[in-house]
Structures are given as C-alpha cells and as structure tokens.
Amino acid sequence: MKEMQQLFPSIDGNEQQRNDFLGYVSELVSKLDELKDPKKLSLGEMPDYTKDYYEQVMNQAMIPENGVAIQELIDQLIELAKGQRYINSNYVANAVPLPNIPSLLGNLLMVLTNGNGLWDVEGAAPALAEVKITSMLSKMIGYNPEKSGGYTTWGGQGAVFNSLRLAITRQFPESNKEGIPNNLYCFCSELSHYSLYKSVEATGIGINNMIRVKVNDDHSMNIDDLKEKIEAVIANGGIPLYILATMGTTDTFGIDSIKEIKEVAMKLEDEHNLKPIYIHADSAMGGMYTFFNDYDFAQNPLDFEPRVCDTLSNFQSKFKFIHLADSMVFDFHKLGQTPYISSLFLVKNKSDLVNVDLDSSETPYIGNRGYGSYHTSYTLECSRMGSSITILASLLGLGIEGYQRLLANYILVNHHFRDSLKESFSNVAVTNEVSPITTFRFYQDEVVWEKEKNGELTIDEIREINDYNDGFAELIGIERDVVYFGNTKKQRLILPKGSEKRIPIYAHKFFSISPYTTVEEVERYIGFLKDHMNMYEKQPVLM
Numbered sequence: 157m158k159e160m161q162q163l164f165p166s167i168d169g170n171e172q173q174r175n176d177f178l179g180y181v182s183e184l185v186s187k188l189d190e191l192k193d194p195k196k197l198s199l200g201e202m203p204d205y206t207k208d209y210y211e212q213v214m215n216q217a218m219i220p221e222n223g224v225a226i227q228e229l230i231d232q233l234i235e236l237a238k239g240q241r242y243i244n245s246n247y248v249a250n251a252v253p254l255p256n257i258p259s260l261l262g263n264l265l266m267v268l269t270n271g272n273g274l275w276d277v278e279g280a281a282p283a284l285a286e287v288k289i290t291s292m293l294s295k296m297i298g299y300n301p302e303k304s305g306g307y308t309t310w311g312g313q314g315a316v317f318n319s320l321r322l323a324i325t326r327q328f329p330e331s332n333k334e335g336i337p338n339n340l341y342c343f344c345s346e347l348s349h350y351s352l353y354k355s356v357e358a359t360g361i362g363i364n365n366m367i368r369v370k371v372n373d374d375h376s377m378n379i380d381d382l383k384e385k386i387e388a389v390i391a392n393g394g395i396p397l398y399i400l401a402t403m404g405t406t407d408t409f410g411i412d413s414i415k416e417i418k419e420v421a422m423k424l425e426d427e428h429n430l431k432p433i434y435i436h437a438d439s440a441m442g443g444m445y446t447f448f449n450d451y452d453f454a455q456n457p458l459d460f461e462p463r464v465c466d467t468l469s470n471f472q473s474k475f476k477f478i479h480l481a482d483s484m485v486f487d488f489h490k491l492g493q494t495p496y497i498s499s500l501f502l503v504k505n506k507s508d509l510v511n512v513d514l515d516s517s518e519t520p521y522i523g524n525r526g527y528g529s530y531h532t533s534y535t536l537e538c539s540r541m542g543s544s545i546t547i548l549a550s551l552l553g554l555g556i557e558g559y560q561r562l563l564a565n566y567i568l569v570n571h572h573f574r575d576s577l578k579e580s581f582s583n584v585a586v587t588n589e590v591s592p593i594t595t596f597r598f599y600q601d602e603v604v605w606e607k608e609k610n611g612e613l614t615i616d617e618i619r620e621i622n623d624y625n626d627g628f629a630e631l632i633g634i635e636r637d638v639v640y641f642g643n644t645k646k647q648r649l650i651l652p653k654g655s656e657k658r659i660p661i662y663a664h665k666f667f668s669i670s671p672y673t674t675v676e677e678v679e680r681y682i683g684f685l686k687d688h689m690n691m692y693e694k695q696p697v698l699m
C-alpha cells in the first residue's frame with residue numbers, strides 16, 4: 157500500500173509529501189500559464205470540431221491498465237485544457253466568471269478537506285461557512301438572520317426548483333404523501349429564465365399551468381398583466397401558488413418590481429381569501445447588486461461617475477425591497493466571480509423548510525444520532541459540496557467595497573461601450589437599459605428600432621432584420637477566439653403590424669463580466685465589430 161499512499165496527501169503533514177504535491181500544483185499552474193495569451197480567448201488552439209470529432213474521441217477512450225505517472229497525468233490534463241476558452245478581456249458574451257483568487261483558495265480548502273455539507277459531523281468547515289454566509293447575506297438584503305435559513309445548492313436553477321418545492325409544501329403540507337392538486341398555477345415574466353419551465357415540469361404542476369406575464373419597456377414584469385392573469389386563474393377555480401420575480405433577466409437585466417408584486421399578491425389574497433402566494437426572487441443574475449443596498453450615492457465614497465451612480469441607484473431602488481421575497485438566490489458563479497457551482501439559496505423564514513424536512517427515521521445513517529446539530533435533510537441533495545467555503549472566502553477577500561468596485565466597473569464599461577457603439581455605427585440601435593449587459597441590433601439601411609417596437613413593421617420586415625443580425629452573429633462567431641460577443645434569439649417580444657402574435661427579436665450582447673474588461677479595451681471591441689461590419693456589408697453571410 158506504500159506505493160498507493162504516494163497518490164494521496166499525507167496524514168501527518170510531512171514535508172516531503174507536501175513538497176511533492178506543491179510541485180505538481182506548481183507545474184500544473186505553470187503549464188496552464190504558458191497557454192495563456194491575452195490576445196486570444198482560448199488556451200492554445202481552439203479544437204477543430206469536425207463532424208467526427210467526438211466519434212474519434214470515443215473510439216480512442218480507454219481506461220489505462222496501469223495508472224500513468226503524475227508527470228504524464230499533468231501533461232494529459234494540460235492537453236485537455238487546450239482549446240478551453242479562458243475568461244480574459246476578450247470574453248464579452250455571458251455571465252461566465254473568471255474566479256477570483258480568494259475564492260480559488262476557498263475552493264482548494266474545500267477539496268483538500270473534502271467536508272460534506274450535509275452534516276456538521278462530516279463537514280464542520282462547510283457547515284460553519286454556510287451558517288456564516290447565510291447570516292452575512294441575510295443582513296445584506298434585509299432578512300432577519302435569526303429567522304432566515306440558507307444552503308448552497310445546484311445553481312440559480314436549483315434555487316428556483318427548491319423554492320417551488322417550498323411553495324407547494326407550505327400550502328399543502330400533506331402533498332409529500334398525497335401528491336399535488338392539479339389546479340396549481342405559477343406566474344413568471346415572459347423573459348424569465350427557463351428554470352421555472354423545468355421546475356413546473358419536474359414537480360408535476362405542468363407547463364400549461366405556468367403563466368407568462370408580459371413585460372414593460374424596461375423588461376420588468378407588467379404588474380397590471382400579472383394581476384389580470386392571477387384573477388383569471390382564480391375565476392376559473394385555480395390556485396395561484398407561486399410568483400417568480402426575476403431580478404435581472406438573463407439577457408437584458410430587467411428587474412421586476414418585487415414591491416408591486418408583493419402588493420398585488422397581498423391584495424388578491426385579501427380579496428379572495430387565499431393563502432399567501434409564495435414569491436421567489438430569481439436574483440441569479442442581479443443578486444450581487446444588493447451589495448449597493450446601503451451605498452450612499454449622495455456622498456459617493458468610491459467616486460463613481462455620475463451616470464454610473466444613476467444606474468446603480470436605480471438598481472438600489474428595486475433591490476432594497478428584495479427582502480419582501482420568501483426566498484432569493486446569490487449566484488456567486490455569475491457576477492460574484494467564483495468557480496462553479498457556488499449558489500446560495502436564501503429563505504426568509506427557515507420554518508418554511510420544516511415541511512420538506514425528512515423525518516429522522518428516514519435518515520438512519522445520520523439524522524438520528526445524538527451528535528452533530530447541523531443536518532440539512534431538507535435539501536434535495538444528499539451529499540453536498542462545501543461551496544459555502546468558496547463563497548465565504550470570496551466575501552472575506554473582496555469585502556463589500558471590493559464587490560462594489562467590480563460591479564460598478566461593469567456598468568462604467570457598458571456606458572462607454574454604448575457611447576462608442578453609437579458614435580461608430582449609423583446603423584445600430586441599443587435595445588436595453590444600462591446594465592452589465594448591452595443588447596444591440598444592426599440594420600441594413602436606416603435604424604427603425606422605434607418603429608419595430610411600436611408595431612409599425614410587418615412580420616416579414618422584422619424577420620429580415622433578425623436574419624440580418626443572425627448572419628452577422630455567425631460571421632463574428634467565426635473569430636470568437638479574438639473577441640467573443642454574445643447573442644440572443646429572444647431579447648424581447650414585439651408585435652408586428654397587422655398581427656396578433658408577438659415575435660422575438662434577435663440581438664447581439666456585450667456582457668462586461670471580468671475585471672480585465674475595462675474602459676481602455678472598449679475601442680478594441682468596437683474595432684472588431686467595425687472590421688466585421690465592413691466585411692459583412694460587402695458580402696452578407698447567406699443564412
């Protein structure tokens with residue numbers, strides 16, 4: 157077994173095994189560094205994804221009879237990393253983070269100690285970190301930390317699923333035995349993430365019972381439409397169970413007014429004698445901006461530009477009410493710049509968890525021992541990675557101010573990008589409000605965005621503009637190794653002239669997500685678009 161032991165860390169902290177391990181880590185990091193090139197997005201060459209690329213991979217894949225030496229293993233791992241995109245200043249596509257160093261250290265501690273977040277006896281470190289971050293972030297958003305609860309889970313989508321489970325069991329505590337009634341309804345904005353779509357499917361509520369609410373011009377949920385749609389459900393004998401308030405839509409950062417949603421819900425509950433409708437704030441995208449909830453924009457201690465302050469104080473006016481939600485989420489692996497998966501699901505009243513908790517007789521391995529006082533048998537996971545340590549490390553390493561600087565820079569860069577975009581192109585329209593994301597749309601001739609929005613264009617005209625943008629997205633996508641812009645095929649819905657049905661519009665996305673995405677880089681992004689537009693105007697890609 158001596159030989160096998162060499163493949164494991166020491167148990168006594170001896171110097172030789174430590175140095176061996178640090179040597180491997182150092183070599184891995186050095187070789188990875190050799191692949192980095194600030195002018196390119198990928199580590200090494202992007203793979204040539206020929207038609208049979210994965211077929212060849214499958215044919216060659218075999219477990220070795222004997223383990224390879226660590227040196228060779230490192231080389232093979234580095235081969236694997238080749239072609240992987242690396243988040244430097246060339247990436248402006250989606251909310252994909254470059255994990256910060258404090259979070260990487262936290263993550264390393266997590267894997268080195270391999271605690272299980274399920275139970276403090278098996279995971280003292282993750283349990284402690286989880287209790288800390290739950291309290292820290294509850295205080296940040298205005299939940300009472302003595303009443304709130306929280307746990308790390310499988311992403312923003314996991315938070316939606318978990319919240320729906322709480323919504324069902326809060327109204328129907330027996331549903332875990334009896335199943336759910338067939339007249340439950342959920343409401344979400346038509347621009348909400350598909351997380352709820354999957355969750356209504358998986359809980360058995362059914363996609364037909366997920367009602368999409370129209371949005372306003374700023375991509376937030378239209379409250380009158382919400383009210384009408386809930387009333388219609390009630391009139392037909394349905395039970396309004398759950399409202400998903402998106403705080404930061406994925407493509408355009410629309411922020412639903414949770415205050416108005418809560419008011420409507422309470423009014424209807426009162427009028428129709430309903431049980432409280434559960435509200436989950438889907439703040440996977442926007443939640444980090446609660447770090448400005450206490451920022452004093454009059455004093456402006458961090459000296460942000462006035463227009464950055466305007467944008468941020470507009471966010472503040474909405475995020476300061478997030479505590480009205482029954483639950484919310486922090487997706488640190490989006491704007492919080494930590495590795496996957498680090499998402500904290502926060503619940504306003506931890507008593508809501510009681511209905512989904514397992515009876516201790518159902519958890520014979522752990523739940524009925526006298527030792528250990530932290531046992532999360534209410535999570536859908538059994539074993540849980542200790543990503544609370546990753547999150548805690550990031551919070552400690554950056555602090556509120558560090559996060560404010562990062563998050564404000566995303567906004568600043570977007571202001572500059574928009575200015576420059578509009579100056580450089582006569583055929584572009586910016587199609588969303590200022591946020592970490594700019595969506596924009598090109599036109600072959602004159603810019604007709606206002607007309608499009610006002611329903612003055614026919615379906616065919618809108619589709620032609622969509623195709624024009626689709627072609628351009630294809631063209632710039634070929635060189636995504638140089639600058640990688642995002643795009644979306646449903647930025648919002650608009651009503652064509654003479655039509656009953658709204659159709660989605662395509663837009664390009666500039667997403668400022670990295671500390672390396674700075675104002676100084678903006679001209680390069682614009683230059684890239686200009687070069688390609690010149691090519692495109694000469695020879696549009698035929699779709």
Ligand SMILES: *Cc1c(COP(=O)(O)O)cnc(C)c1O
Pocket residue numbers: 310311312313314348349351402404405406438439440441487499
């Ligand atoms: C990204 C996103 C999700 C899903 O989050 P994951 O962490 O990827 O599971 C849910 N809702 C919104 C609004 C998002 O932007």
